[in-house]
Amino acid sequence: MKKITIIAVALIAMASCKNEPKKEETPSKSAEFATVLDNYYEDGLKLNPLQATLAGDHRYDDSFPNMLSDVYQEESKAYYEGYKERLSQFPDESLTESEQMSKAILLWECNINLDEFNFNADLTPIDQMWSPNLFVGQLASGSSAQPFNTVEDYENWMKRVDGYLEWLSSTETKMKEGMEKGHVLPKSLIVKVLPQLQSQTGKDLDKHLFYQPIKNMPADFTEEQKASLTTAYKDMITNKVIPAYESLYNFMSTDYLEAGRESSGIQGEPNGDAxxxxxxxxxxxxxxxxxxxxxxxxxxxxxxxxxxxxxxxxxxxxxxxxxxxxxxxxxxxxxxxxxxxxxxxxxxxxxxxxxxxxxxxxxxxxxxxxxxxxxxxxxxxxxxxxxxxxxxxxxxxxxxxxxxxxxxxxxxxxxxxxxxxxxxxxxxxxxxxxxxxxxxxxxxxxxxxxxxxxxxxxxxxxxxxxxxxxxxxxxxxxxxxxxxxxxxxxxxxxxxxxxxxxxxxxxxxxxxxxxxxxxxxxxxxxxxxxxxxxxxxxxxxQLKIRELRKKAEDALGEKFNIGQFHNQVLETGCVPLALLEDKIDGWIASNQ
Structure with missing residues (x-):
């Protein structure tokens, strides 16, 4: 499954206080906790608007933040540190079992993302498989999560492309810094990136990936709208997209390829073991x-x-x-x-x-x-x-x-x-x-x-x-x-x-x-x-889920129900494996 960076999203408020004349109730701990999760969700979408689009939330379809900028890095760090501090204000004993699970998961999220700031992953921002430019290519095709149903959708994409190209330009800056500090891709990976970049430098707009939405405009657009968008997209691709890809291709095919490392594993970079x-x-x-x-x-x-x-x-x-x-x-x-x-x-x-x-x-x-x-x-x-x-x-x-x-x-x-x-x-x-x-x-x-x-x-x-x-x-x-x-x-x-x-x-x-x-x-x-x-x-x-199924089968015998076991595994959503094990152990105990 494809792995773009996912900022966790959070609980839409589950509780609200009753409004009474001349009296204001103190929010319950559950309501306060729900508000923290709700804010975490909203702030996370602003940090990662691509994830909002992927989830079907189209409020930020025109945004593509420069995730490589110092400002963005500081905002991200403050985001996780701030919510980690807020979670510390909710002792486990004040929360329900479900809320305790949410707290444990959110703490994991904050800690693992804060740990990543100790390394220099941003100095190798482009690769042949996982980097944002490949996901943007999917969006640009007009057949993925980015909507192209209205004129506003088409205009949103042009604004998002502007932000994306700022990020794309920053990748060259980061890779140059990586060359100085010993953080570079292996040569064998660089040569796989090059044709991906070169494919976006073709001058035949009719075949260009970023032009595909123009070829598939909704039938209810007026001729004037179609003509205006066609002109705008041609200008965007010719004067912005193609030059940006050409610049990055020229850099990666020359200076960066020459600097590419011969080692294959991350041990070849500073602090690679950690x-x-x-x-x-x-x-x-x-x-x-x-x-x-x-x-x-x-x-x-x-x-x-x-x-x-x-x-x-x-x-x-x-x-x-x-x-x-x-x-x-x-x-x-x-x-x-x-x-x-x-x-x-x-x-x-x-x-x-x-x-x-x-x-x-x-x-x-x-x-x-x-x-x-x-x-x-x-x-x-x-x-x-x-x-x-x-x-x-x-x-x-x-x-x-x-x-x-x-x-x-x-x-x-x-x-x-x-x-x-x-x-x-x-x-x-x-x-x-x-x-x-x-x-x-x-x-x-x-x-x-x-x-x-x-x-x-x-x-x-x-x-x-x-x-x-x-x-x-x-x-x-x-x-x-x-x-x-x-x-x-x-x-x-x-x-x-x-x-x-x-x-x-x-x-x-x-x-x-x-x-x-x-x-x-x-x-x-x-x-x-x-x-x-x-x-x-x-x-x-896989081995952990197999282990938990066998544990449940052995413990419950004829009471074991495979459909119910699968419900237990699936109903909590994605969780760290230790938390899943705790849940299945509790389910086994409650059915014995």
């Missing part, structure tokens, strides 16, 4: 060390390999497991498509096959619409499959994006597990049910903790047989391959960032233990290089 420890905590929401995670990864890889051997024997393949990986990667029978739409249709067919069984495992299903779409052409060569959540009000669907750069080489062997993870009942259920839950404070509806969110999605891959899937041994092998992929991540991410592994060593380890293509594996390894620690969250979270 930063990696912070990233592990941020993404896994645990206190595990890099060494512990590396050993866990090696153990999981060995376990899953033994399961893969059984599938290899089942299909009658006589070579070793590595040869079987090559066979699966290159099996033309598993590459049956000639048109990208066939890939989309196949995912929709998987959805239809599992519908009869979904009722047995889930008694709560989201109302938010859902779609499968092909990843946009400008980014699909470097993109992984991903889920983009729907809007809070349910008017924008959740979207499962699938990159299909070459449909004739699209291998279907992992499609069932991929759909379970990215779509249903993975990210679409988890995120949509959270957003639709009227009992949750608003600030918890768009929180994102990878340990929980990605852990849940990987856990759902193991539900395939219960959902009527994995009847084809290759699809079950695909599930094992996906789980192996996440186990390998534990090994290679820690290898890259704490053990001095090179990009090539990480690629080779993955090739030795996975059935993915070399091109796909290379893209994945470069993803880990760009965002240390994020890749660890999947397996750590």
């Amino acid at each position: 930063y990696y420890a912070h990233q592990i905590k941020k993404y896994t929401t645990t206190n595990m060390t890099a060494a512990e995670i590396h050993e866990l990864g090696l153990s999981e890889v060995a376990r899953i390999r033994s399961e893969m051997e059984k599938i290899k024997e089942q299909v009658g393949f006589e070579g070793d497991l590595k040869a079987f990986f090559d066979y699966v990667r290159n099996n033309k029978d598993l590459m049956p498509f000639t048109d990208p739409q066939q890939v989309i249709d196949n995912f929709n067919a998987i959805h239809e096959r599992m519908k009869p069984q979904i009722e047995k495992l889930f008694d709560k299903k989201p109302k938010t619409p859902f779609e499968v779409r092909r990843t946009e052409a400008f980014r699909e060569n470097s993109a992984s499959a991903e889920y983009n959540q729907g809007s809070l009000d349910g008017t924008r669907p959740g979207i499962f994006y699938v990159p299909i750069p070459d449909v004739t080489h699209y291998n279907t062997y992992s499609d069932e597990s991929l759909f379970l993870h990215e779509a249903i009942p993975g990210h679409h259920y988890q995120i949509s049910l959270t957003q639709e839950n009227k009992e949750l404070p608003e600030f918890r509806k768009t929180l994102w903790y990878s340990g929980y969110g990605e852990g849940w999605a990987l856990y759902t891959e193991s539900l395939g047989k219960e959902l009527g899937l994995y009847t084809d041994p290759y699809q079950y092998f695909g599930m094992l391959g996906a789980e192996m992929h996440r186990a390998v991540r534990l090994v290679v991410d820690t290898g890259l960032h704490s053990k001095g592994w090179t990009r090539e060593e990480a690629i080779q380890y993955s090739l030795d233990n996975e059935a993915e293509s070399e091109a796909s594996i290379t893209s994945e390894i470069e993803r880990y290089m760009a965002n240390p620690g994020q890749a660890l969250s999947y397996k750590i979270g």
